[in-house]
Amino acid sequence: MEIKIPDKLTDVDILLPASGEIIIRRNRDVNQINGIAPELFIKIWNNIDGIKSTTEIHAQCAEDLTPENLTDFLNTINGICIRFVGEKLETVQLHKSPEAGEKMIPLLAPEDFDGVCVRNLDAGKDADQIYKKVVVVGGGTAGYFTALALKKKRPELQVTIVESTGIPVIGVGEATTPVILSFLHEVLDIHPMDLYEAVRPSWKLGIKFDWGLPGDYHFFNPFGLNNLLESDYYNNGLDYVTLGTTLMMQGKGLIARKRNGEYYSLMNQVGYAYHLENRNLIQFLRSIILKSDIEWLDRVVKNVKVDENGDVSAIVTDREEELSYDLYIDCSGFKSLLLEGAMKSEFIPFDKTLFTDRAVTGIYNIEGNPNPFTLAQSMHHGWNWNIPVDGENHRGYVHASAFCTVDEAMAEMQKVNPQITDFKVVHFKSGRHREFWKNNVIAIGNSYAFVEPLESTGLHMIIESVKTLLKNLPAEKGNNTAIREAVNQKVAMQWDYIKWFLGIHFKYNKKFDTPYWKHCRNETDVSGVQDLLDLYGQIGPLTIIAENDPEILQSLVHDQVFGAHGFDYMLMGQKVPWGKQFRVVPEKSDYLEKRKKWQEIADEALSHKESLDLFKNHPDLIREII
Structure with a gap:
């Protein structure tokens, strides 16, 4: 041999x-x-x-x-x-990238969703100590994302979803961040065209903030790298910081056409995310689940049993079944059935920083070209979102009940949006629970924490939580106290950071001088990011530090999407002054050359509506160019 x-x-x-x-x-x-x-x-x-x-x-x-x-x-x-050593043999890979869309996959932000599994497991391990059965209590995007990701990345687990179809799905537009791309198309292995055909998303190139200064003033916050200093210095504003803002201002999409009629994609040149209609997304995800090895049970959870060790031992359904699992993931929404209800985890409110607690929402049909951005519009007692999805504008006025009544909010909302005749009222509370992971319960989504969706944090934080679960769930049960405490600290820090990041949106907004906004400017607690604010106040945009010595910011920034660039956009966009300028702004000619190139591309780009119609009516063409 x-x-x-x-x-x-x-x-x-x-x-x-x-x-x-x-x-x-x-x-x-x-x-x-x-x-x-x-x-x-x-x-x-x-x-x-x-x-x-x-x-x-x-x-x-x-x-x-x-x-x-x-x-x-x-x-x-x-x-x-x-x-x-010295030989290379071919191996068969079970996991494959989508057959089409291969040009899109390398462009996705690299994400590490791998978990800790049975490393070098020996035959002597007690089989009873291995995680085998996991239940996700509750559906929706939180439950479906969690179940699908677990089954993809931990295929040895038996995953069950227990949810009630009797609970109606709220049809509302969901704005996302770029992490949605790698999660849907890489982690869950969902082909882009399958998503476009079933969910019909629109593109989000960033956010337009009607914010900061009185009168007709706004600024754009795009995704991706930018030319903040150049635009601010040469244009006295943030309209021309990247190709993305150029496209946003002109209502363009991500498909362009050369003079010879050849189509090409801009997906590799522009940071983007999706606007999604919640019902369409949930129906699509459920169809994937029903074809998978995930067990799906249509049940109402009536009771939760807890043993003498403080672990959940079983959930009791409306059919009087007692269903037992090794791990229980709470995706029950604001009810927090397992984490708060059974585990008695304390809810910690964010009411010293975020003062809104109610929203009135409505929908009207889009006439013409939908905006390729989310709109955040200052109102007298809060702010108003606009998310364009599938031929509709989804609007929501987030406000503080301490400063206006529901009727007053509806009247102001209708003044801005006279097309809306049917309003829904949503009550919420911003905050998080003390534990993300307590005993054998982990909470993902609103069952753990919630903040108003000013920066599209909903699905973003669900994905971040799923990522944390996959990275840190051990193979074995038993004494996991140390990892639980470490994970709880990490997730709490992420949410507290988001709270304070949102706080700077309110503390420095001078659009209106109403009692609500005066209260925000005077009382908003941003103490958790005061170090970042002090740095900005002394030396200017944090991007300077991030480029020169990124390690300085590592202990201060706890989310990549809402990092130095996010702070700079909100502070510079709201005209918050700073002291010294430590970086020489590039030559104006170099910057103008970039602007010229962006405009040439924007001239060839189709409108947002034309681009989306191309996806709908010519899928074969789209498969070729993405």
Whole structure:
């Protein structure tokens, strides 16, 4: 037999589902090994350390495998979890990128959603201590995102969703951040065209803020890298900071057409996200779930049983079933049925920073070209959103009940939007719970925390929470106190940071001089980001620090999307002054050359509506260019 030298590859996860197969994951590749018992695989795996040839490995496993079978087996796992020195063999990958849309995939922001699994598991582990059964209580985007991601990244788990279809889905527009792209199309492996055909999203290139100064003043906040200092210095504003703002101002989409009639995509040149209609998205996700290995139960959870250790032992349904699982994920929304109801986790309000607690919402049909941005519009007692989705504008006036009545809010809303005749009223409270993970309960979405959607934080924070779950859920039950406490601290810090980031939107907004806005300017607590505000006040835009010495900001910024650029946009957009200028602004000619190039591209870009219609009516063409 030829002598080969196998080495274990690093960062390998060995998964042993209850169904008996072996799943090996390394980085983003998932491979299933058939034809060998898990116990024998573990025996071979443990004997590879320090062994220099297949002959020596066979000596350790002679009772179980012939030399020929051992060679075949080692060839199978070569490149997956071991490496033969000097040889390279092909392996079959189970996980594949979508057949189309391959030009889009490399453009997605890299995200690490891999979790900690059964690393180098030996055969002596107690099977009862392994996480096997996980239930997601509640559906919606939080529940469906969680269940689908768990099944994709932890395929050894038996995942169940328990939700009631008797609870109506609120049809409302959802604005997102760019993390939605990598999550939907890379983590959940949803093909872009499947999403466009079923959900019919529109594009969000950023946010237009009718904010900051009195009168007809606004500023744009696009995604991606920008030319903040140049635009502010040469234009006295933030309208021309990137190609994205140029497209936003002209109502353009992400498809362009050259003079020769050839279409091309702008997706690799512009940061973007989606506007999504909530009902369409949920129906689409549910259709995926019903075709998957995820168990879906239409039930009402009537009671939750807790054992003497403080763990949830079972949920009791309206059919008098007692359903028991190893891990319970609370996606029950504001009710927080498990985390607050059963685990008694304390709710910590954000009412020292965020003063709104109610919204009136309405919808009207779009006539003409929908905006390729979310609108955040200052109102007398709060602010008004506009999210364009699927031929409709979804509007919502977020306000403080301490400063106006529902009728007053509706009257002001209708004055701005006379097309709306049917209003809905939504009550909410901003804040978070003390624990994200308590005993065997983890809460994701509104069941853990909520803030008003001024910066499209809803789906963004759900995805961030799912990412945290996947990265930190161990393979085994038992004493996980240390990791739970670390995760709780991390998630709490993320939400507190978002609270304070939103606070600067209100503290510095001088659009109106009403009692509500005076209260915001005088009373909004932004103490948690005071260090960042002090830095800005002394040396100017934080982007300068981020470029020169990014490590300085690492301990102060707790969200990449709402980091230094986010602070700069809101502070510069609201004309918050700063002291010294430590960076030389690039030559005006260089900046004007960029603006010229952006305008040339914008001239070729189709309108937002034309671009979306192209997706709807010519899917084959779109498949080619994305």
